[in-house]
Amino acid sequence: xxxxxxxxxxxxxxxxxxxxxxxxxxxxxxxxxxxxxxxxxxxxxxxxxxxxxxxxxxxxxxxxxxxxxxxxxxxxxxxxxxxxxxxxxxxxxxxxxxxxxxxxxxxxxxxxxxxxxxxxxxxxxxxxxxxxxxxxxxxxxxxxxxxxxxxxxxxxxxxxxxxxxxxxxxxxxxxxxxxxxxxxxxxxxxxxxxxxxxxxx
Amino acid sequence: xxxxxxxxxxxxxxxxxxxxxxxxxxxxxxxxxxxxxxxxxxxxxxxxxxxxxxxxxxxxxxxxxxxxxxxxxxxxxxxxxxxxxxxxxxxxxxxxxxxxxxxxxxxxxxxxxxxxxxxxxxxxxxxxxxxxxxxxxxxxxxxxxxxxxxxxxxxxx
Numbered sequence: 001x002x003x004x005x006x007x008x009x010x011x012x013x014x015x016x017x018x019x020x021x022x023x024x025x026x027x028x029x030x031x032x033x034x035x036x037x038x039x040x041x042x043x044x045x046x047x048x049x050x051x052x053x054x055x056x057x058x059x060x061x062x063x064x065x066x067x068x069x070x071x072x073x074x075x076x077x078x079x080x081x082x083x084x085x086x087x088x089x090x091x092x093x094x095x096x097x098x099x100x101x102x103x104x105x106x107x108x109x110x111x112x113x114x115x116x117x118x119x120x121x122x123x124x125x126x127x128x129x130x131x132x133x134x135x136x137x138x139x140x141x142x143x144x145x146x147x148x149x150x151x152x153x154x155x156x157x158x159x160x161x162x163x164x165x166x167x168x169x170x171x172x173x174x175x176x177x178x179x180x181x182x183x184x185x186x187x188x189x190x191x192x193x194x195x196x197x198x199x200x201x
Numbered sequence: 202x203x204x205x206x207x208x209x210x211x212x213x214x215x216x217x218x219x220x221x222x223x224x225x226x227x228x229x230x231x232x233x234x235x236x237x238x239x240x241x242x243x244x245x246x247x248x249x250x251x252x253x254x255x256x257x258x259x260x261x262x263x264x265x266x267x268x269x270x271x272x273x274x275x276x277x278x279x280x281x282x283x284x285x286x287x288x289x290x291x292x293x294x295x296x297x298x299x300x301x302x303x304x305x306x307x308x309x310x311x312x313x314x315x316x317x318x319x320x321x322x323x324x325x326x327x328x329x330x331x332x333x334x335x336x337x338x339x340x341x342x343x344x345x346x347x348x349x350x351x352x353x354x355x356x357x358x
Binding site: 012070101149152185186188191194195 | 213
C-alpha cells in the first residue's frame with residue numbers, strides 16, 4: 001500500500017545515530033495529510049473526515065477572522081489585508097500564507113466602530129477627534145466618562161492613527177478552518193514592528 | 202537566556218496577560234506565573250522572580266512532573282536549555298553470579314531557573330515528551346558533589 005505522509009518514529013534514527021529496524025508497514029493511524037497552505041482570498045473551507053470519524057475543517061482560502069483587542073476586552077470579525085511577518089519563512093509572507101503565529105494586517109474599521117461607540121472618538125488625519133455622528137447627550141456623557149479611564153497602548157495607538165492594525169493569528173487555519181487571533185499591543189507589537197522593518201531592509 | 206531581538210517569535214509567558222489597562226498605564230512587567238510542581242520539590246526563586254520565558258520549564262509552563270523521579274550526574278551542559286545526565290547501575294550476570302557496571306545517558310530539559318554545571322548531582326522528574334529524546338526535566342540540583350571526571354565516576358543513587 002502506498003501512503004504518502006506518515007507521522008511515525010520508525011523512519012527516524014535513534015538518539016545514538018543508529019538506524020531503526022523497519023519491521024512493519026505504515027499504519028493508517030500514523031498517516032498525515034498535505035499542508036493546507038491557507039492563502040488570502042474568498043473563504044474556501046473543506047471538511048475532512050479524520051481518524052475516529054471526527055472532522056477537521058481545512059481552510060484553503062480565508063479573508064477574515066475574529067480578532068480580539070485584549071486590553072479593551074473587545075473582539076470582532078475583521079478582514080485580513082495581508083500577511084506581514086512569519087517567523088518560519090519569508091516565502092510564506094510573500095505568498096500571503098496564513099498559519100498559526102503569523103502576523104497579519106487587519107482592517108481597522110471594526111476597532112474604529114468600537115472606539116466611536118465607547119469613547120466617541122474617531123480617527124481623522126492621524127488624530128483622535130470627536131465622532132461626527134450624532135449622539136444623545138446621555139451618550140456623550142458616557143463617552144466623556146469612558147475617556148477618563150481610557151488607557152490605550154501608545155505603540156498601538158500610533159499605528160491605529162495611521163490606519164494600521166497588526167494582529168497575530170492564534171488559531172490553526174488548517175485544523176479549525178478559521179483565522180482568529182489577537183491584536184498586537186505593547187512590547188509584542190514593538191518586537192514584530194522591528195522584525196518587519198528589518199525584513200524590508 | 203538569549204536577547205529577545207535574536208528570537209524570531211516574541212516569547213509569550215504561559216498564563217500571563219501582557220497588556221491589561223493597569224499594565225499599560227504603569228508600564229510595569231506583568232505578574233509572573235509560577236506553579237508548585239508538587240511531590241515536595243521547592244520552586245526556585247529564579248522561577249518566581251526571573252524574566253525568562255521557557256515553555257518547557259516545570260515551574261513556569263504547563264509541563265507537569267509525573268511518573269518517575271530519578272537521580273544522576275550531569276556530564277554535559279553544552280546544549281541550549283538541556284543537559285545530559287548519566288545514570289549508573291549494576292547489571293547481574295547470572296552465570297558468574299557477579300555484577301557489572303553499566304550506565305545510560307538521558308537528555309534532560311534544564312530550566313533557566315536552575316544553575317547546573319558538569320559534575321553536579323541532579324534530580325530529574327518525568328514529564329511528557331518535550332522533544333525527540335527529552336522526557337525528563339531537572340527539578341533539583343546538588344552542586345559540586347562529584348570530584349574528578351563525571352563520566353568516569355561510578356555512583357549509585
